[in-house]
Amino acid sequence: MKKFLSLVLALALCLTAFTFTAVAEVADVKLGVILLHDEDSTYDLNFINGVYEAMAILGLSEDQVIMKRNIPESNECYEAALDLVDEGCTIVFANSFGHETYLLAAAKECPDVQFCHATGTMAHTENLPNFHNAFAAIYEGRYLAGIAAGMKLNEIKAAGNLKGEVPMIGYVGAFTYAEVISGYTSFYLGAKSVCPDVQMKVQFTGSWYDEMEEKTAAQALIDAGCDLISQHADSMGAPTACENAGIPNVSYNGSTMASCPNTFIVSSRINWAPYFVYIVNQVANGEAIATDWTGTIATGSVVLTEVNVAVAAPGTVEAIAEATAKLQSGELKVFDTAADNFITVNGAKLDSYIADVDTDAAFTPDTEAVADGYFHESEKRSAPYFDVKIDGIELLNAKY
Amino acid sequence: MAEHKNIVHEPPFHLAKRASIVWWKAWLIRIAAVALGLVVCGLVAYLFSDRLRNGKKTLEDFYYCFIKGSFGTERKLWKFLKNMAVLQCISLAITPAFRMRFWNTGAEGQTLMGVWGAIAVAFYLGGKIPNWLLLTLMFVAALICGAVWSVIPAIFKAKWDTNETLFTLMMNYVATYVVSYFLVVWVPSGSSSLGKLKFGKLPSFGHDYLLIILIVLALTVLLYIYLRYSKQGYEISVVGESVRTAQYSGMNVKKVVIRTMIVSGLLCGLAGYLIGAGLDQSITTESVGGQGFTAIMVSWLAKFNPLVMLLTSGLVSLLNQGAAQISQDFNVSGAFPDVIVGIILFFIIGSEFFINYQIILTRKGHAGREAVK
Numbered sequence: 043m044k045k046f047l048s049l050v051l052a053l054a055l056c057l058t059a060f061t062f063t064a065v066a067e068v069a070d071v072k073l074g075v076i077l078l079h080d081e082d083s084t085y086d087l088n089f090i091n092g093v094y095e096a097m098a099i100l101g102l103s104e105d106q107v108i109m110k111r112n113i114p115e116s117n118e119c120y121e122a123a124l125d126l127v128d129e130g131c132t133i134v135f136a137n138s139f140g141h142e143t144y145l146l147a148a149a150k151e152c153p154d155v156q157f158c159h160a161t162g163t164m165a166h167t168e169n170l171p172n173f174h175n176a177f178a179a180i181y182e183g184r185y186l187a188g189i190a191a192g193m194k195l196n197e198i199k200a201a202g203n204l205k206g207e208v209p210m211i212g213y214v215g216a217f218t219y220a221e222v223i224s225g226y227t228s229f230y231l232g233a234k235s236v237c238p239d240v241q242m243k244v245q246f247t248g249s250w251y252d253e254m255e256e257k258t259a260a261q262a263l264i265d266a267g268c269d270l271i272s273q274h275a276d277s278m279g280a281p282t283a284c285e286n287a288g289i290p291n292v293s294y295n296g297s298t299m300a301s302c303p304n305t306f307i308v309s310s311r312i313n314w315a316p317y318f319v320y321i322v323n324q325v326a327n328g329e330a331i332a333t334d335w336t337g338t339i340a341t342g343s344v345v346l347t348e349v350n351v352a353v354a355a356p357g358t359v360e361a362i363a364e365a366t367a368k369l370q371s372g373e374l375k376v377f378d379t380a381a382d383n384f385i386t387v388n389g390a391k392l393d394s395y396i397a398d399v400d401t402d403a404a405f406t407p408d409t410e411a412v413a414d415g416y417f418h419e420s421e422k423r424s425a426p427y428f429d430v431k432i433d434g435i436e437l438l439n440a441k442y
Numbered sequence: 443m444a445e446h447k448n449i450v451h452e453p454p455f456h457l458a459k460r461a462s463i464v465w466w467k468a469w470l471i472r473i474a475a476v477a478l479g480l481v482v483c484g485l486v487a488y489l490f491s492d493r494l495r496n497g498k499k500t501l502e503d504f505y506y507c508f509i510k511g512s513f514g515t516e517r518k519l520w521k522f523l524k525n526m527a528v529l530q531c532i533s534l535a536i537t538p539a540f541r542m543r544f545w546n547t548g549a550e551g552q553t554l555m556g557v558w559g560a561i562a563v564a565f566y567l568g569g570k571i572p573n574w575l576l577l578t579l580m581f582v583a584a585l586i587c588g589a590v591w592s593v594i595p596a597i598f599k600a601k602w603d604t605n606e607t608l609f610t611l612m613m614n615y616v617a618t619y620v621v622s623y624f625l626v627v628w629v630p631s632g633s634s635s636l637g638k639l640k641f642g643k644l645p646s647f648g649h650d651y652l653l654i655i656l657i658v659l660a661l662t663v664l665l666y667i668y669l670r671y672s673k674q675g676y677e678i679s680v681v682g683e684s685v686r687t688a689q690y691s692g693m694n695v696k697k698v699v700i701r702t703m704i705v706s707g708l709l710c711g712l713a714g715y716l717i718g719a720g721l722d723q724s725i726t727t728e729s730v731g732g733q734g735f736t737a738i739m740v741s742w743l744a745k746f747n748p749l750v751m752l753l754t755s756g757l758v759s760l761l762n763q764g765a766a767q768i769s770q771d772f773n774v775s776g777a778f779p780d781v782i783v784g785i786i787l788f789f790i791i792g793s794e795f796f797i798n799y800q801i802i803l804t805r806k807g808h809a810g811r812e813a814v815k
Contacts, residue, residue: 079776080775080776080777081775081776082775082776082777104493104498104773108770109770109773110766110769110770111769111770111775111776112766112769112776114726114728114731115635115724115726115728116721116722116724116726116728116729117721117722117723121517121521124517125515125517125518125521128515128517139633139635140633140635140637140726142637143637143638143724144638147638217632217633217634218632219631219632219633219634220631220632221633222632248622248626248634398631404630405629405630405631429632
């Protein structure tokens, strides 16, 4: 008993000593966060929640985190970054794609401060020791959400309630951009994995955040005979249109359960807290931050909200759990180019694809991404580069 | 008895238009209004900020933000002067039209087209021609684009008497869509994010922003002289006072309207050039960020006087930067600073009422009235 007690005591002492030193180092870190909008945008809210979660995990005080909201993608981002450095920040993070070139300019001026940029593409070609990109393998989350969609379509089909001959998904996208294409394709493939004859129509809005436009686009897709809607845009436009029309919706960036209880099925989102925890710890320990960091299901970066069992098909929760385990073990690949009748372009399998991984002015494709029977998404760099237009998906307005 | 009833029904005060007001009284009213506005802001802040209520921050911190936001560091001071200069430039641009009572609400679009003109040249010719030539062409393109965007509504107004307020307002939307369209064309990856261009940056000496500030200062003096002492400036004033008077004295009103709107557009184009070549080296639909509308208030508050406008554009920039500092230090949502700025501007605009009108308290009986001046 005595021996056991002393062991516990020693262990406790070790732990306190450990936490004590860790806290002492983390206490020297100051994180500055540049946000494109504020809490009104689901995209930015997702980052803000990530910051709060990371603060709780790391035990950061309020004085150690500064958030700058409503910073446009212009010279103002550069000014904001330098102002954060003046305030003593040791890490400056920016959350919007268009911030990148301005953040990069600030990084070149302040070699002693770490600059981290979400969704960007230039870190691996710029080779600055203090400039880093981060994203998450959200295509895996989309795929899992797609399974929920496919099962719902099967249910509708079995009940004889399909609007057309085949199950049809409608998708509201922002721009014809790799991040969006990768997102809707993985979502479609998830649905197709359980509902082989599914097809999809995509309507673009030409804006990341335009509630009216997104609502109109969702309504147009519903009118065009879509049985289920999902979206890659940041407002409540599409979920609201679905709730009004009684069409099931698979959401993005977070749960829309509260305002759409009768149509919301599930939502995938990126949890940014693990990345914030990672960068703060790296700086606290004096270690380098990865040039490209891709969050996964394992890091807790790719997450699904709770499934709304009232709307989802029976067995959805179990099917998602099963696929999650297979994705983690590597048994299942989202962009599986070897499987029959899965990913085809003009009827042929995708054996090779040169993707545009390294950013240049002309956006020339430069890197082979298909190998070992699948498309290697988010491995050559963190931001998505899958922009293949595959069979089964019809783009209604590809002007954006 | 009847006389007594009369007194009861008389309201306790009434308003009368002032014939004139001593300058120091007007300023006393304005300063009182700002002070009152700041007090109300403090109350609102207390309602909405957790950090204020739980004692982590004090009201002193809150008010200090207005100074800290613009003068806290050297960098903030430069930013303040630069923001003020850009806003001043757009405010100067709309002033000639406003003095003529041509309600140009299109400065936002005219400036955005100026940015577009400059960036289009930099996009297509950057790196292919010498830098001085590139900057010159960008300058010319910005001015032309701004002027084209303002002269279209002016021609319609002059020829068919269309409503200039609505027409110029609609042109803002057209400009936004022109920019969105070209972002799709220029960025084949589909992100619609052009990013910072490598060529076409305005040269800097001393400080990056110094040139912009000096250009706008010079422009302020030039416009003051133009409006006050030139024949064209006089014509603008006469048309503003009365179109009939202008016609009777033999002025070609249509010509004055179109010419003045071209001046407005050229200056908006210049502002666009300063934003495009001087600051962003890129363009988004938000490049002007609503300053074209803020400029209307800045110009109006300064009674369309370019020199006084330095004060009003400075005040608005100070408020904006203070509000951003509040959002940061108090960790409140992005809308809160707008509320704060809105409250203070409301009080300032409201104070103009008390400068133009006086409250006359009604004394009991008919012994006499005393005006509160």
